[in-house]
Amino acid sequence: MFLHTSRLQFEAKPDRPDAHYARKLQELIGGAFGEMTVTMQYLFQGWNCRMEGKYKDLIMDVATEEIGHVEMLATMVARLLENAPSEVTAQAVADDPVVAAVIGGMDPQQAIVSGGGPTLSDSNGVPWNGRYIVASGNLMADFRANVAAEAQGRLQTARLYNMTDDTGVRDMLKFNLARDTAHQNMWLAAIEELQEDGLEGPISPSALFDEEHAEHAATIWHNSDGPAGAEGGWASGTTPDGAHEFSYVMNPEPLGGKASAPMPDPLLYATSPANLGLIEKAIRKLT
Helix, strand or coil: CCCCCCCCCCCCCCCCCCHHHHHHHCHHHHCCCCHHHHHHHHHHHHHHCCCCCHHHHHHHHHHHHHHHHHHHHHHHHHHHCCCHHHHHHHHCCCCCHHHHHHHCCCCHHHHHCCCCCCCCECCCCCECCHHHCCCCCCHHHHHHHHHHHHHHHHHHHHHHHCCCCCHHHHHHHHHHHHHHHHHHHHHHHHHHHHHHCCCCCCCCCCCCCCCCCHHHCCEEECCCCCCCHHHCCCCCEECCCCCCEEEEECCCCCCCCCCCCCCCCHHHCCCCCHHHHHHHHHHHHHC
C-alpha cells in the first residue's frame, strides 16, 4: 500500500515560466537515468528481494522517496509551462499555438497531449522505457547498478543546473543534487555491508569460480593501440577479490578457431556456395 500526501518533498516553484527549459527538464523525469527510472528500478528491486530485513526496507524507503521526486519534477515542469503556449504564440505565430510551442522550444506533446503538463518522456520526447531498469534479484549486482544510476542522474542534474539562472529551479535542483549525493553514498555503504554480512563477495554472483577457466580470471588484454593501459593498478598486484593476481597481456593471441557460420537451410535463401549449383540448374532450365 502506498499513501500520498499533497505536500512536496521539497519546493518546486520557478521564478518565471520557461517552456524551453521545461523541455530540458523532461530528461530528469523520463530519461534513461531520470527519476522515473530509479523509482521503478528500486520498486522492482524491493518487490524482487527475497530477504526480509534491512536491505529490503532500505530499497523500499528510497523507492518511495523517488516517487516524490517524480512529482516534484512534474510539478516544476507544469509551472514552467504556465501560460507558455499562448504567450509564445502572441509573440511568434498568430493563432497557431502548436507551431508557436515548437518555436519556443516546447515539446509539442506538452501542448497537444498533456495539456500544458509534463509527459512521461525524455527531453527529445522519447517515451520512458521499462528496459531502462535493473532489478536482477542479486543485491550486489543491483546496488552497483544503483550507484551508476545515481551518478548519471546527478551528472545530468548538475548540467541542467548550469543551464538556468532561475533561482527557484536552481533551489529545487540543489535539493536533488544533495539527495543524489546521499543515495550514492548509501548504495556504496550497502555494497560494503553486503560483503561484511557474508551475503555477497566483490565478484557477483559469488558462484561458479570452480567452473570458470581460472587462468583467464585476472588477465587484462592489451587490445587497443593505447600505450598507457598497463600503467594502472589493474595491470599487476592482487585483485580486489583477493583471490587472483592481475597480469597485463601486451600481445594477446586469439584462443579460438576461425569464425565461420554453418551452411544455411536452403529455404532461407541466404547467399552461400550452395547457391552456385542452384543458379546453374535454374539457368539450364531457362535455356
